[in-house]
Amino acid sequence: MTSNLLEVRDLRVSFATDGGVARVLDNVNLTIGRGQIVGLVGESGCGKTTLARSILGVLPKNSARLESGTIAFDGTDLLQVDPDALAATVRGRRISFIPQDPFSSFNPVFTIGAQIMDLMKWKSPALDDAAAGGSGWLPRFYGSSRRKADHDRVLDLLRQVQLPDPEAVLKKYPHEVSGGQRQRLMIAMALLPEPKLIIADEPTTALDVTIQAQILKLLRKLATDHGISVLFTTHDLGTAWEICDSITVMYAGQEMEAASSDGFFKRPSHPYTNRLLKSLPSRDGRIAGIPGDIPGLVNPPPGCRFHPRCEFATDLCRQTRPDLTPVGAGHAVRCYHPVAEEKRHALA
């Protein structure tokens, strides 16, 4: 057993599209330590959601293909485990998920209580692994004593996510509660199975800034209290700064830089990362964007995929992709020309 909770190594995932095969993840590595909040940062279309879905094992079966790589969770390679066993014991139990959009993630015709209790029927931590596998098609026995215990646990967790009046919330329909409250419910539902890892897919994008601050605060507290690791995907470097212990930056299906949060914001070393930080609105007038567009993934540029937009690109960058090069303690960058100290976008 390794010391890290999750280790993704050299993962390649491609999708069959009308235009050809798109390699959406190209030899991606990701490490999540125990109890860590890891930020997966990148612009839309960079593959962060695909990576999250690969870990959960919920890629679309008919178009996605896992070409190579390993996803070691707690020492076992999830890609080698039988899919049924994965569904019964890992997905939704050891690893749970907080979706981006709290508006469309509830069924509008059932009460919130009914939907949460339904989750407990299948994914309750009180259920042992053998029983969770179930006997296939037979209806499942859900004893009243377990139901009562589960119900109490649900109420307890709703209090932990600071929902006012949890009893009343359980009887409401999803449209009767606000967006911030729905996201709190989603966090509670992700915590209910007592997972070791929560994958949060841009959980605050749809929320207002004051509600976002409340949710980030809550997520940070609960992760610490319960000792849970969180994979936090976001396109907003500001939110990543707020809650992440370490950060991995992706661009067009390749990971570019991985570092601890402090190291990342003090010494951003990849040209793309620097450009990204310079794109943030600053207080004094003009901001520098990134010239050019994100490349298509069907025929991506060879070598480092950022080279057509990079000011430091050389022939070497156009031919072969650089390996992960350490530039500091726990700080690695995939670049032949890491940005020198004096040219960095210094922040702190």
Added chain:
Amino acid sequence: MNVDAPSAPRRTEVNAKTILDIRQLTKHFAIRNAFGFQKGVLRALDDVTFTVDKGEILGIVGESGCGKSTLGKTIMGIHPPTSGTMVFEGNDITGQTPSAARETRRHLQYSYQDPGASLDPRWKIRRSLHEPLVIHHGSLSFEEREQRVREILQAVGLPASHLDLYPHEISGGQQRRVGLARILTLQPSLIVLDEPTSGLDVSVQATILNLLLDLRKQFDLTYLFISHDLSVVRMICNRIAVMYLGKVVEFGDTEAVFETPRHPYTRSLLSAIPTIGGARVTDTFSLEGEPPNPGNLPSGCRFRNRCPRAEPRCAEIEPELRADWPGQEAACHVAT
């Protein structure tokens, strides 16, 4: 405090530079039950007063449901106001006849939040760009229109080859550029920009913001910039109005409001912005709860239920904007 401050604050002052003058603008929506009987009133805009100077960028900020989009749409005449007056370039545009309103719209344009959704998916970009000219300048020939469209397209940084593409063939950032080009073909003087960068990646947002600043110079534009993103507003706006549940709670020069926020709500809002390298919001943020239902507002000050400094008088008297600070006004009894 500046004792020599002029008696009329800049918010309400009308002078030669004023392009838009909004007085006591109020918009109420009826809340009806299933049988169509009115059972309440939603105060989307309550007594909003301010002026916009020519060439400036006025930011309207607030959280969802605070009435900032209603304000933009009421100015455009999409919603008829319940009361109040709006004077644009010297003409009263409140309750205009349709033909007069069409004349106004040549100079006053609205940029929708998601321009991708406002482009017809079955029309090529060329036809979408020609359409406003066909409506407002029907006398122009195709060649004249085409020439103007090409000029504008170049100004927003798109190649002329994009004219023959369909909306789904271009990226989100390019769709926003087309949306802007469509507005600019009419050569307006004031543009209401409703969340022009929401949903864009930061690198694309940066290019769109730079484009907006360039276009303002090139075409002599004035913007009413509606946004929930305070860091963008701080970068681009000259003055800002902070709205909470239909009321302007703070108004002033951007720097003054960001440096010394007076209203407790503005303070909370600013403290919620993640600042890279600054104090972490997860350690410092203290505002609790969510905005109340706008159909059922608390008495007195709307913010008092969540306000850390609320006093008994806040429940009784609704505070008005006070111009007690140079270049800044706040609607709060306790603000100092």
